[in-house]
Amino acid sequence: xxxxxxxxxDQEISSEIRTLAENMLLELEQGHPENAVALVSDLNQVREExxxxxxxxxxxxxxxxxKNLKVSPSGVAPDVESGMNGTMDKLAYVLHMTDRSANRxxxxxxxxxxxxxxxxxxxxxxxxxxxxxxxxxxxxxEFRTLxxxxxxxxxxNIEKTTQIKNEFSEILLAQDFQDLTGQVIHxxxxxxxxxxxxxxxxxxxxxxxxxxxxxxxHHEEDIVDEDHxxxxxxxxTGTDKTDVVSNQxxxxxxxxxxxx
Amino acid sequence: xxxxxVDDFSTMRRIVKNLLRDLGFTNTQEAxxxxxxxxxxxxxxxxxxxxxxxxxxxxxxxxxxxxxEDERLRTLPVLMVTAEAKREQIVTAAQAGxxxxxxxxxxxxxxxxxxxxxxxxxxx
Numbered sequence: 001x002x003x004x005x006x007x008x009x010d011q012e013i014s015s016e017i018r019t020l021a022e023n024m025l026l027e028l029e030q031g032h033p034e035n036a037v038a039l040v041s042d043l044n045q046v047r048e049e050x051x052x053x054x055x056x057x058x059x060x061x062x063x064x065x066x067k068n069l070k071v072s073p074s075g076v077a078p079d080v081e082s083g084m085n086g087t088m089d090k091l092a093y094v095l096h097m098t099d100r101s102a103n104r105x106x107x108x109x110x111x112x113x114x115x116x117x118x119x120x121x122x123x124x125x126x127x128x129x130x131x132x133x134x135x136x137x138x139x140x141x142e143f144r145t146l147x148x149x150x151x152x153x154x155x156x157n158i159e160k161t162t163q164i165k166n167e168f169s170e171i172l173l174a175q176d177f178q179d180l181t182g183q184v185i186h187x188x189x190x191x192x193x194x195x196x197x198x199x200x201x202x203x204x205x206x207x208x209x210x211x212x213x214x215x216x217x218h219h220e221e222d223i224v225d226e227d228h229x230x231x232x233x234x235x236x237t238g239t240d241k242t243d244v245v246s247n248q249x250x251x252x253x254x255x256x257x258x259x260x
Numbered sequence: 261x262x263x264x265x266v267d268d269f270s271t272m273r274r275i276v277k278n279l280l281r282d283l284g285f286t287n288t289q290e291a292x293x294x295x296x297x298x299x300x301x302x303x304x305x306x307x308x309x310x311x312x313x314x315x316x317x318x319x320x321x322x323x324x325x326x327x328x329e330d331e332r333l334r335t336l337p338v339l340m341v342t343a344e345a346k347r348e349q350i351v352t353a354a355q356a357g358x359x360x361x362x363x364x365x366x367x368x369x370x371x372x373x374x375x376x377x378x379x380x381x382x383x384x
Contacts (some may be wrong), residue, residue: 056361098271099269099270099271102271102274103270103271103274106271106275106278107272109278110313112277112353223365228320230349230352232313232314232315232319232321232344232347233314233344233346234314234343234344235343235345235364236343236345236346243346243347243348244345244346244347245345245346245350245363246345247363248363248366248370251345251350251361251362251363252348254347254351255350255361258351258354260354
């Protein structure tokens with residue numbers, strides 16, 4: 001609805017009301033109170049017509065806004081793709097991708113850990129025997145076993161480190177979710193921004209109808225539920241909030257100030 | 261040492277579980293929110309509780325309050341590992357009787373330090 005149209009309508013209504021009021025005064029002055037009373041109902045009619053016109057406009061605007069929000073109105077088959085449904089799917093995809101990546105990474109680390117432990121333990125054990133050799137403290141048959149064990153160890157090492165290298169590469173690849181989910185999150189941010197803009201104009205529109213019709217809303221005082229005063233809010237993404245700690249040191253300082 | 265890890269995200273439970281295993285704590289069990297955790301705590305002989313705050317069903321702060329109200333669980337050491345970082349929330353957790361508070365994301369060193377500190381205090 002444009003402001004120019006709106007002000008023209010407002011002027012029309014105002015002049016109509018003014019004419020009726022002047023006529024009422026005239027009727028009273030001329031000693032015809034019954035005519036003046038009749039004009040009150042005309043006044044009411046103007047108000048009702050204005051109301052209907054505004055409601056009509058609001059309904060059209062609301063319909064447009066809902067269409068723009070891309071939300072399926074009730075009665076539309078649920079399988080119709082709506083923007084909101086798509087967004088929920090997108091967010092579910094982000095959840096799925098991050099979950100898969102985290103588990104894949106942890107699986108690979110779990111596979112690699114025992115291999116590294118084995119390499120470490122065997123090196124430690126061989127190192128002990130090697131030192132004995134350097135100190136010329138090793139019997140000939142012990143020496144033969146040592147050379148054989150070192151040979152096996154080196155062979156194994158080549159194989160195991162190749163395996164670990166491959167696992168590292170796979171861990172790197174498992175981070176591809178950042179790119180994919182990042183793109184999806186950008187789309188969701190755009191959509192939310194768009195929806196917010198449209199909701200703001202919807203609120204402005206409703207406010208205008210309230211003004212025309214003289215409807216007053218009773219705003220209830222915000223009731224603070226003692227039990228739920230402290231709500232979980234999740235990770236804080238802003239850095240400029242003073243009521244939020246920025247790291248573990250801040251938490252420790254706060255707790256120690258409380259006697260921890 | 262039997263430990264219960266409560267978090268609604270399985271990956272976070274797994275991270276905490278692995279870190280605890282590296283610290284030598286191998287006897288761990290998992291729950292995905294306070295509602296599942298509470299009966300486990302009441303029926304099991306757990307020595308330590310590691311819980312997230314923001315979970316569906318029953319939150320970590322409510323679980324902590326229930327634990328402190330329970331005659332048998334009253335003294336159970338509780339470590340909160342959470343992304344909730346408002347000063348007001350940390351104070352609330354402290355008042356509810358938490359033994360340690362770690363904000364996510366955290367390092368293995370921080371988790372180790374806090375757990376050791378809790379046991380030092382409990383045993384000492």
